[in-house]
Amino acid sequence: MERDVVMREVGLRDGIQGITDFVETEDKLRWIRAEADAGMPEIEVTSYVPPKLLPQFADAEAVTRESLSVVGLKVAALIPNIKGAQRGFELGVHKLNFVMSVSETHNQKNVRRSRETSLEEFRSIVASAREIPSHKRPVICGGLATALGCSYEGKIEISEVVRWTVALLEAGADELIIPDTVGYAAPALVKQVFRAVLAEAGDIPVAAHFHDTRGTGLANLAAALETGVRHFDASLGGMGGCPFAPGASGNIVMEDAVYMLESMGLRTGIDIEKLIGVRDVVTKSLPNLRLDGAISRAGLPRGFSPATASAAA
Amino acid sequence: MERDVVMREVGLRDGIQGITDFVETEDKLRWIRAEADAGMPEIEVTSYVPPKLLPQFADAEAVTRESLSVVGLKVAALIPNIKGAQRGFELGVHKLNFVMSVSETHNQKNVRRSRETSLEEFRSIVASAREIPSHKRPVICGGLATALGCSYEGKIEISEVVRWTVALLEAGADELIIPDTVGYAAPALVKQVFRAVLAEAGDIPVAAHFHDTRGTGLANLAAALETGVRHFDASLGGMGGCPFAPGASGNIVMEDAVYMLESMGLRTGIDIEKLIGVRDVVTKSLPNLRLDGAISRAGLPRGFSPATASAAA
Known part of the structure; x- marks a missing residue:
């Protein structure tokens, strides 16, 4: 499957971490399998935080073990620290996402x-990962929360990012x-920040994670695409929102993003x-959940x- | 007031034309005055259609006469034909918006x-306008509905636009x-269409009118800004939607658009x-109306x- 753009589902982590009702493991897996079946290449399936902090996980x-049995799916998980990373190493998860904040206050x-x-914690995680044989070693991903603004500190200097x-x-x-x-960014800032980050990153992939708060x-x-x-x-x-960031609301709606990208001639590999249709799978398990989204309501034009190789070329 | 971008409120026409309950004249005027007071430079205040077709107008x-007394406000109205234009000429409205469709079916x-x-009708309107002394002559604006897609014909060729x-x-x-x-467009098509139109338009201002359907x-x-x-x-x-185009929903949300533009350093001249605050004015008159919008819910970062001259330069 050739993809021009790689989408990553974060609803099973960012989307449900703020929900106090525990989502049954089998319901999570139904969602993961249905979305993988639709062509989603990567899903952040859980978070290796202590269960007493976030019982949802x-x-x-x-969830990780079953997700790893889904053929072709890249399985990622959030980690808060080296202990979380070690859980991931033992499970053989494909990718570990560690996030710190550019904002000291946040x-x-x-x-x-x-x-x-x-x-320093991130350095320890990388060092531990490097002790794992390379064919079994997970991808270690570093994230910079509040890179586009902070509800405590306001604007974040690009030099800090x-x-x-x-x-x-x-x-x-x-x-x-x-x-x-916290959903502070507008397109002009997005371009400035991502241009600056990409200039440093070289061949290292850089992902954008937007919230549609505003x-x-x-x-x-x-x-960001343009950069x-x-x-x-x-x-x-559009499920989600950081419970530790006042005023944050949901992520961008996957269905609308995929629709927009395919309309622009960019192949996501997603049907x-x-x-x-995955919305029905999820709402069957979680009838009280509010799913936003425009394309599911309005229908395809x-x-x-969908995008084809020739259109994207 | 220097403005980098000119916003035009169309809620009083596009927004309420689909509402069967008549909005009282004084309620319309309260909305118009409040929005003009917030710095809105131009408002499409009504439509000169026969009242038996759209009793809302x-x-x-x-509405036109009272709007014309609002200092500094450019007052526009939609016209379906020459008869509507003549009503506008008599009233001394500042601008008349005539819309035809690129899609023959639509x-x-x-x-x-x-x-x-x-x-041919548009030619007659222009000819009639030119009989009016130039200092009293309204701006005649031509619109091309469905230029970015049609719910009957699907894709519209750019050559046709x-x-x-x-x-x-x-x-x-x-x-x-x-x-x-009908809200079919994605950014790639928007750029193609507006680049093509701007190339023909020369010094003639070209406005974009988007629906947020998808x-x-x-x-x-x-x-469009980038073009x-x-x-x-x-x-x-985000009130509105074309009652004659199945699947069309509201316009883009003015508050969110102004927020985004100002965040990008572009001066709208709007507070x-x-x-x-105008939302409160409107919902007081129209408590059953559903107002969408993100920035009003989330609050400013x-x-x-707001944008300043130096930021925009």
Whole structure:
């Protein structure tokens, strides 16, 4: 499957971590399998946090093991620290996403440590990963929360984003994620930040993670695309929001993002109609969940056709 | 007031034309005055259609007259034909917006005539306007509905958009409006279409009118901005939708558009906080109306500051 853009579902982590009702393991897996079947290449399936902190992820081991049996799916998980990473190493998960904040205040509120201490933790994670034989070693991804603004500190200097980008790269990140944690960004800032990050990253993939808090989510995705970003996080129905960041709301809606990208001639490898069908799978398990989204309500345009190689070329 | 981008409120026409409950004249005027007070430079205040077709606009004369007394406000109205134009001429309205469709099928369904006949009507409107002394003559604006896709015909060839753009220009249009009537567009198409139209338009202002039916509204606005478009229609709370185009939903949300533009360093001349306050004015009159919008719910980012001349330069 050739893809021009790689989408990554984060609803099973970012989307449900704020929900106090435990989502049954089998319901999570139904969602994961249905979305993988629609062509989703990568899913962040859980978080290796202590279950007493986030009981929603008490079944992280079972979810990871079952997800790893889904053929062709890249299985990722969030990790808060080296202990989480070790859980991932044992499970053989494909990718570990570690996130620290560019905002010192947000980092303190979120993980109760300084940015320097978080960076030190990331270095330990990379060092531990490198002890694993390369064919079994997970991808270690470093993320920079609040890179596009912080609800505590307001604007974040681009020089600060660059500084921590370089720090993560020097620490050995295989990939980067740049999130707009609280949905502050508009397209002009997105271009500035991603151009600056991409200039440092070289061949290291850089993913964008937008929240649609202020309506600019898809505009920001389009702006990041123009800078060369080709990896995007989104969640089914726009589920999600960081419980530790006041004013944050959902991720960008996966269905709408895929629709927009395919309309632009960019192949996601995802079957948009099957993807829209995953909403039914999820709402059957979670009838109280509010799924946002425009394309599922409005329907595909008459004459719509998914992107083809020739269109994207 | 220097503006980098000119926003035009269309909620009082596009937004309420589908509502069967008559909005009282005084309620319309309260909305118009409040929005003008927030800095809105132009409002399409009504439509000169026969009241038996759209009773919502039975008070078009009163609304126009009172709007013309709002200092600094450019007052526009939609016209379906020469009869509507003559009502506008008598009232001394500042601008008349005539819309035909690039899609022959949509034009037939919408106004029950061919595109050629619509163009002929536009020529008569321009000819009549030119009999008015220039200092009292309204701006005559030609619009091309379905330019970005049609729910009857599907994709619209860009060559067709160019053909009818040239026809409107040759007929004497002072300005153009290019609407995504049914919300089919994604940013790539937006850029192609607006680049093609701008290439023909020369110094004639070209406005974009997007519907957010499939979530791409603000992304499309940002894409059009990049081609050089600086005039945009939107409606308070995203009200609206073409009752003659199945599947069309609301316009882009004015508050979110203004927020995004100001965040990008582009001056709209609109006070975003006052604009958000207009929602209260409108919902007081129309408590059953559903107003969408993200920025009014999420609030402005910490540290947000409106665009300044130096930022935009």
